[in-house]
Amino acid sequence: MNIEDIIKPENLVFKKTGLLTEKPLSYCPGCGHGVAHRLVMEVIEEMGIEEKTIGIAPVGCSVLAYEFMNIDMQQAAHGRAPAVATGVKRVLPDHFVFTYQGDGDLAAIGTAETIHACNRGENITIIFINNGIYGMTGGQMAPTTLPGMRSSTSPYGRDVASMGHPLKMTELVAHLPGTCYVARHAVHTPANVTKTKKSIRKAFEYQRDKKGLSFVEIVSNCNSGWKMTPVDSNQWMEENMFPFYPLGVIKDIDAKTK
Amino acid sequence: MGELRLMKGNEAIAEAAIRAGVDAYYGYPITPQSEILEYLMQERPEERTGMVVLQAESEIASINMVYGAAGAGKMTMTSSSSPGMSLMQEGISYIAGAELPCLLVNVVRGGPGLGTIQPSQADYFQSTKGGGHGDYRLIVLAPSSVQEMSDFVKLGFELAFKYRNPALIQSDGAIGQMMEKVELFDQQPRLTMDQLYEKYGSWATLGHKRNDRRIITSLELESARQEQFNFKLQAKYKAISENEVRYESIMCDDADYIFVAYGTSARICQKSIQLGRAKGLKLGLLRPITLWPYPTAPLQELAKRVKGFLAVEMSAGQMVEDVRLAVGNQIKVEHYGRFGGMIPSPEEVLHVMEENIIKGTK
Known part of the structure; x- marks a missing residue:
């Protein structure tokens, strides 16, 4: 059987969404960003909202997200994406606005913008990629770096006595009255990908229904920064990141209570 | 003749903003310009014209909210005083780099540091020579009366949109606080979404079809292309220098x-x-x-x-x-x-x- 006999439209079971551009991703092979990008774009395509959605790219590994996400995009200064998103959403209240941010951007330099956008209940969606490290700049310690975890600026491991503790932003924003939906997921296995996509969909639906700020964290690997193979990094993530950053829906104002 | 009122300079700016059809004001309190935000909140501009007024958590947030709304082609402004303007410089550089039109107001007070709340003109270097990083220019208007505080809101937006460049009203604590007679211009309508798409849809992120989308960014990693972009900026600044000198x-x-x-x-x-x-x-x-x-x-x-x-x-x-x-x-x-x-x-x-x-x- 030739390959041409297999690749036929009727045999297609998966197709890249047209809301991802043809530009090759700039992310390291094995990194979770590619899947996270795809899920956000698939949700926007499936909801039919692509022509009224504006994405805000951060500074960090996903600084070039606007090159890959095939919708209107703005590139924000480091940490300021929630403020930029607020500015857009307030003047285009019937459009969909989301930010896509890493841990350095969202949980260090942009902490104030993140907390206040959440607390105001800005009707936007925040997608937060947490890999516990500054990937873009070469693997420095992030606000989410685990205790004892090595990075180029914590080469002997994060010493919480002198370097402070990792910040659980997702639990923190879940406490704020302005957030309507807060969840933490991963994208390293098919089952987790499915759960993540469901949550992203819910986040955008809540935005559509003007319920407040929806916040989805994706705990991801950084095989380059962690200096591991992709497979090892995913295993390390399961063993070390997940116990500290447990997965699941943390807050859902519409959840049916039993 | 327009409506005559006795107003503070800061109040005149706020009233002029509503009348100019401004879509959004994002700001943070600081003396001696807090009357701008106070007046706007008092006037309920969301009812008068649909204008958005939001008190941000900091000047850093304000200027980045301006970036977002200006990137959507909306008439957007903020105001502050010297220490607050210093905080905004990062965002102003990004706005200049992304070529976004907006109006900034600096009611200057004495410095350096926390300085004083009294009038000063010591932010001239910051306003005219850069302030933030990179080779960029602001169009800087200097009112010397309450009348000009009002008039320059309109003029500032005209120039900002004409050149897709941030404009700045450089006032000081005396002009902001003093009261004078001012002739207000008539209410201008805000642009509808259709008008926005027609006028600014070629660059503003108002929502577009895939493969024909708009991107607001100041990033160009390839040096040769970044240089070309800087040549383009310099050509724009040259045109402004040749056409917009006022004295x-x-x-x-x-x-x-x-x-x-x-x-x-x-x-x-x-x-x-x-x-x-x-x-x-x-x-x-x-x-x-x-x-x-x-x-x-x-x-x-x-x-x-x-x-x-x-x-x-x-x-x-x-x-x-x-x-x-x-x-x-x-x-x-x-x-x-x-x-x-x-x-x-x-x-x-x-x-x-x-x-x-x-x-x-x-």
Whole structure:
């Protein structure tokens, strides 16, 4: 059987969404960003909202997200994406606005913008990629770096006595009255990908229904920064990141209570 | 004739913003400009015109909210005073780099640091020479009356959208706080979404089809292309320099000696001219209205026939550098300034003109 006999439209079971551009991703092979990008774009395509959605790219590994996400995009200064998103959403209240941010951007330099956008209940969606490290700049310690975890600026491991503790932003924003939906997921296995996509969909639906700020964290690997193979990094993530950053829906104002 | 009112300068800016059809104001309180945000909140502009007014958590957030809304093609503004403007410089650089139109207002107070809440003009360098990182320029308008506080809101937005460049009203604590008669312009309608798509849809992120989308960014990692973009910016700044210089020439026609001053200092110099002319001294005033682009050519024309210039500023000598750049060493140029929130008296300014300029050049 030739390959041409297999690749036929009727045999297609998966197709890249047209809301991802043809530009090759700039992310390291094995990194979770590619899947996270795809899920956000698939949700926007499936909801039919692509022509009224504006994405805000951060500074960090996903600084070039606007090159890959095939919708209107703005590139924000480091940490300021929630403020930029607020500015857009307030003047285009019937459009969909989301930010896509890493841990350095969202949980260090942009902490104030993140907390206040959440607390105001800005009707936007925040997608937060947490890999516990500054990937873009070469693997420095992030606000989410685990205790004892090595990075180029914590080469002997994060010493919480002198370097402070990792910040659980997702639990923190879940406490704020302005957030309507807060969840933490991963994208390293098919089952987790499915759960993540469901949550992203819910986040955008809540935005559509003007319920407040929806916040989805994706705990991801950084095989380059962690200096591991992709497979090892995913295993390390399961063993070390997940116990500290447990997965699941943390807050859902519409959840049916039993 | 438009509606006449007695207003503070800060209030005039706020009222003019509503009347100009501004879509959004994002700001943070700081003395001596808090009346702008207070007046806007008091007026319920969301009911008058649908204008958005939001108190942000910081000036850093304000300016980035401006970036977002301006990137959507909306008429967007913020205001602050010196320490707050310092916080905004990062965002202003990004706005200039992304070529977004917006209006900024700086009601300048004394510095450096927390300084004082009293009037000053010591932010001239910050406003006209950069402030943030990179090669960029702001269009800087310097009102010297409450009337101009109102008028320059409209003018600032016209220039900002004409060139897709941030414009700045550089005021000071005196003009912001003092009350004068102001003739307000009539209410302008805000643009509808259809009008927005038609006018600014070619660049603004208003929502577009895939493969025909808009991107607002100041990033270009490839150096050769970043240089090309900088050439484009410089060409725009050259066009602004050639077309948008504004100044007022007061009693310069027969003058031997010229004050160069803007804003509050220009008002003081006008009184000094009266006092000097009463003594037979032929004094005039060149008042830059645009601090950038600077009125270099009119100063050069005056330099051909007058005997000296005195730059009067509430700073240690910032604008005087542009006077010297314009007229060189062929003619006497001196600076007189008070700072830290002190305002010079007309008598004091006249005395300096007589002692430091006129005596030495007779």
